[in-house]
Amino acid sequence: MAESRLPDRATKSLAMSRPGHFRFTEFAIEALIRVLGFSSIGFVLLIFLFLLREGVPVFFEVPLRDLFGTRWYPTFDLFGTLPLILGSLLVTVTAILIALPLGVATAVFVREVAPNWAREILKPMIEVLAGIPSVVLGFFGMTMIAPLIREVLGAPTGLTAFTGAVILAYMSLPTIISVAEDALDAVPKGYRDAALAMGATQWQTIWRVVVPAARSGIVMAVMLGMGRAIGETMAVMMVTGNAARMPLTLDSLFRPVRTMTATVAAEMGEVAQGSVHYHALFGIGIILFVMTFIINLVAATTIFKRRRRGGLR
Amino acid sequence: MNRYLTQRIGFALLTLATLIVVVPILFVVVTIVVRGIGAISWEFISAMPRDGMKAGGIFPAIVGTLLLTVGTALVAIPIGVGGAIYLAEYARDTWLTRAIRLAIINLAGIPSVVYGLFGLGLFVLFLGFGTSILAGSLTLAIMTLPIIISAAEEALRAVPTEFRTVSASLGGTRWQGIRNIVLPQALPGIITGIILGLLRAAGETAPILFTVAAFFLPRLPHSLFDQTMALPYHLYVISTQVPGMPLQIQYGTALVLLTLVLSMNIMATMIRSYYRRRREW
Numbered sequence: 001m002a003e004s005r006l007p008d009r010a011t012k013s014l015a016m017s018r019p020g021h022f023r024f025t026e027f028a029i030e031a032l033i034r035v036l037g038f039s040s041i042g043f044v045l046l047i048f049l050f051l052l053r054e055g056v057p058v059f060f061e062v063p064l065r066d067l068f069g070t071r072w073y074p075t076f077d078l079f080g081t082l083p084l085i086l087g088s089l090l091v092t093v094t095a096i097l098i099a100l101p102l103g104v105a106t107a108v109f110v111r112e113v114a115p116n117w118a119r120e121i122l123k124p125m126i127e128v129l130a131g132i133p134s135v136v137l138g139f140f141g142m143t144m145i146a147p148l149i150r151e152v153l154g155a156p157t158g159l160t161a162f163t164g165a166v167i168l169a170y171m172s173l174p175t176i177i178s179v180a181e182d183a184l185d186a187v188p189k190g191y192r193d194a195a196l197a198m199g200a201t202q203w204q205t206i207w208r209v210v211v212p213a214a215r216s217g218i219v220m221a222v223m224l225g226m227g228r229a230i231g232e233t234m235a236v237m238m239v240t241g242n243a244a245r246m247p248l249t250l251d252s253l254f255r256p257v258r259t260m261t262a263t264v265a266a267e268m269g270e271v272a273q274g275s276v277h278y279h280a281l282f283g284i285g286i287i288l289f290v291m292t293f294i295i296n297l298v299a300a301t302t303i304f305k306r307r308r309r310g311g312l313r
Numbered sequence: 314m315n316r317y318l319t320q321r322i323g324f325a326l327l328t329l330a331t332l333i334v335v336v337p338i339l340f341v342v343v344t345i346v347v348r349g350i351g352a353i354s355w356e357f358i359s360a361m362p363r364d365g366m367k368a369g370g371i372f373p374a375i376v377g378t379l380l381l382t383v384g385t386a387l388v389a390i391p392i393g394v395g396g397a398i399y400l401a402e403y404a405r406d407t408w409l410t411r412a413i414r415l416a417i418i419n420l421a422g423i424p425s426v427v428y429g430l431f432g433l434g435l436f437v438l439f440l441g442f443g444t445s446i447l448a449g450s451l452t453l454a455i456m457t458l459p460i461i462i463s464a465a466e467e468a469l470r471a472v473p474t475e476f477r478t479v480s481a482s483l484g485g486t487r488w489q490g491i492r493n494i495v496l497p498q499a500l501p502g503i504i505t506g507i508i509l510g511l512l513r514a515a516g517e518t519a520p521i522l523f524t525v526a527a528f529f530l531p532r533l534p535h536s537l538f539d540q541t542m543a544l545p546y547h548l549y550v551i552s553t554q555v556p557g558m559p560l561q562i563q564y565g566t567a568l569v570l571l572t573l574v575l576s577m578n579i580m581a582t583m584i585r586s587y588y589r590r591r592r593e594w
Contacts, residue, residue: 026486026488026489029488030403030487030488032395033395033398033399033403034399034403036391036392036395036396036398036399037395037396037398037399037400037403037404037413038399038409038413039392039396040396040413040416040417040420040458040459040462041412041413041416043416043420043455043458044416044419044420046431046435047423047427047428047431047455050430050431050434050435050439051427051430051431051434053434054430054434101330102330102333102334103334105326105327105330105331106327106330106331106334106335108327109327109328109330109331110331113324113327113328114331122331122335124582125335125338125339126334126335126338127578127582128338128342128575128578129338131512131516131574131575131577131578132338132341132342132516132571132574132575133515133516133517133518133545133570133571133574134425134516134517134518134519135516135518135545135546135548135549135570136341136345136516136545136548136567136570136571137341138549139548139549139552139563139567140341140344140345140567142552142553143552143560143563144344170334170337170338173334177334201316201317201319201320202320203316203319203320203323203324204316204319204320206323207323224422227422228422230424231422231423231424231425231426231427232424232425233424233425233426233518233519234425234518234519234545234549238549238552238553261424261426261519264426264427264429264430265426265429265519265522268429268430268433268522268523269522269523273438281430282430282434285426285427285430285431288424288426288427289423289424289427292419292422292423292424292427293419293422295422296418296419296421296422297415297419299418300414300415300418300419
């Protein structure tokens, strides 16, 4: 079918085109496509440039020591970002600790164990999770999960770092699952056949052969999930309680905490353009940009290496 | 221990983990539907908000989100599809191409609130668009680009090389081959990617916080340079900033947003599976 139809179409288009007429249009179109192809680089540079433009002044307005101080009280001109950075890390790391085992187990289940019909149901459901807007999950966390956590803990508030971590874990799950699944997919069938042929059970094959072979892909899944979690804004802002205090003690996980993203989102609306506070918020933007850039750079080099080795692992 | 028993325990644990992942998703969707459905009425989706948003409808927020989505599409589709054509059809494996791919991966990873900062810095202040639909759409479009480029490139690469060689062997130029043969074949995949990108834009709050969103504006926008209300931001506002907000209106707003986004999601899935089944190569 396809073979008979395609040449038809191509000849028709050739017959309709007059040489000399289309040559210039075509040149213009190809030039345009080239420009569009390079535009992504331009956008990344533009984003970084404008963050620097608005954010760099803070490094001259506030001494570096104070900038990494332990107190963030903009009304008293205290711009210590340390509690915010630690807050972000606390929530992100906890989220990944929850999401990693769940995500990898789900990926293994979907790819290796589940019967076809179950796979047909599970995959769209995970896509649904990826599609739920972060503000909806935040709203759900506020109205359903926070009261639950408050009751279980007997704490004064359910808006804690832990609540944020739970929501973030679910938000990074789709990323972790799909990347981990790709990694499992890339393990050659021969590995499985060899293990089974030597008398290993299916479980032994999965646990001792397939998962270890997909290791580097799973590491990448974690990195990308982490990048997603650290940059998440709305849901985190709505459920973590937003108290800018140093999360140093063990129980900080069950107390309110404030992340970098939430700080920017909550305070940008009310600062005067060009003030120290305004520059400081862009400064946090620079920190976020650099952090996610590094995470993605590392993940990307793993992808490129894998490509060059010919698709294995 | 008996290794078959180990296998059973192992599989049981995997199933349990999967359930822990999947059941809450169902729970979230069902809860929002059940609690929100009572708020839905013709007035709710077609009227202006009244009494400090505690009564009336969310019409301007719905219109605002639709306008922003259309604006995003107008900017992101040509740039995204063009970029994907370059990567799939023209680019050779040079350091420059690798730099483009790296840029795309990074665009995909930049936090949404940083896009908001960028939009504020470039579009709102530097270019002087003000907090406007134009500034918001441009910001959302750049955020959507990596999703559209990756999906479109994948769809273009899935078209077999023979299609291009046959076109060339008939004397077609490279662009004729792409336009008449490759693009039409890849179109379903590209459309799926576009929808997935746009649904992300429709649901995002952080990038529009400082670029377009209005707290309370009970009228429709007049021009591209107008502010507008938007569904995700409206949900944020009524659930955190307005004390004494009836819970049902909050759930109703969440339901409208969820319905909008999930219906786009389902549409994308359906297009993809329909054409995958019908594909002849």
